[in-house]
Amino acid sequence: DGGITQSPKYLFRKEGQNVTLSCEQNLNHDAMYWYRQDPGQGLRLIYYSQIVNDFQKGDIAEGYSVSREKKESFPLTVTSAQKNPTAFYLCASSSRDSQSSDTQYFGPGTRLTVL
Amino acid sequence: AQKVTQAQTEISVVEKEDVTLDCVYETRDTTYYLFWYKQPPSGELVFLIRRNSFDEQNEISGRYSWNFQKSTSSFNFTITASQVVDSAVYFCALSVMEYGNKLVFGAGTILRVKS
Numbered sequence: 484d485g486g487i488t489q490s491p492k493y494l495f496r497k498e499g500q501n502v503t504l505s506c507e508q509n510l511n512h513d514a515m516y517w518y519r520q521d522p523g524q525g526l527r528l529i530y531y532s533q534i535v536n537d538f539q540k541g542d543i544a545e546g547y548s549v550s551r552e553k554k555e556s557f558p559l560t561v562t563s564a565q566k567n568p569t570a571f572y573l574c575a576s577s578s579r580d581s582q583s584s585d586t587q588y589f590g591p592g593t594r595l596t597v598l
Numbered sequence: 599a600q601k602v603t604q605a606q607t608e609i610s611v612v613e614k615e616d617v618t619l620d621c622v623y624e625t626r627d628t629t630y631y632l633f634w635y636k637q638p639p640s641g642e643l644v645f646l647i648r649r650n651s652f653d654e655q656n657e658i659s660g661r662y663s664w665n666f667q668k669s670t671s672s673f674n675f676t677i678t679a680s681q682v683v684d685s686a687v688y689f690c691a692l693s694v695m696e697y698g699n700k701l702v703f704g705a706g707t708i709l710r711v712k713s
Contacts, residue, residue: 516700516701523607523705523706524705524706525602525689525691525703525704525705525706526643526689526701526703527703528700528701531700541700571641573641573642573643575643585631585693585699586633586645586648587645587701588645589635589642589643589644589645590642591640591641591642592641592642594641
């Protein structure tokens with residue numbers, strides 16, 4: 484089945500630690516995105532990548548880093564510089580073809596808690 | 599600047615009632631897309647519909663219908679004969695070409711359908 488997978492589903496981190504959230508897609512999509520969701524709020528864009536080996540900062544990139552070495556994978560690292568990392572993280576991907584025109588499809592999410 | 603407003607934070611209805619979720623958007627771009635996503639308790643965002651700015655036809659899909667009105671910058675979502683399984687958070691989102699087709703989300707509306 485084609486889709487987007489995120490792991491782990493739940494992640495606990497001690498203060499001062501870096502952690503990496505995994506996102507993989509087998510939809511052959513060019514573009515991938517990371518969003519953060521806080522309670523009672525909409526999603527906010529952290530980073531996005533429209534092609535392999537290239538990525539751009541979103542609205543709240545501080546304290547996060549990404550890489551895009553393969554088309555299928557877009558891991559997100561939450562660094563110790565992120566002051567309030569406890570949140571729900573969602574990964575998405577989209578095709579660049581004219582038919583679907585950038586409709587983003589989402590993974591199941593990772594809930595990160597800082598202890 | 600782009601903005602999406604979902605003024606209804608939470609709505610509670612009894613099963614079989616009809617319910618309308620409001621969405622108002624702001625953009626100066628003439629080419630844009632509007633989306634609705636559903637987020638059930640599991641957390642994954644489920645794509646429901648995409649509408650481009652040049653297509654103001656209303657759409658119906660089963661019990662779901664959408665009313666797009668450019669004159670009032672609104673893209674409202676109606677669920678007819680609601681069911682308990684419709685309970686979720688619903689997000690309206692906007693993407694514009696000038697903004698690189700990145701999604702801007704509203705804060706979401708929590709819909710609770712009681713049996």
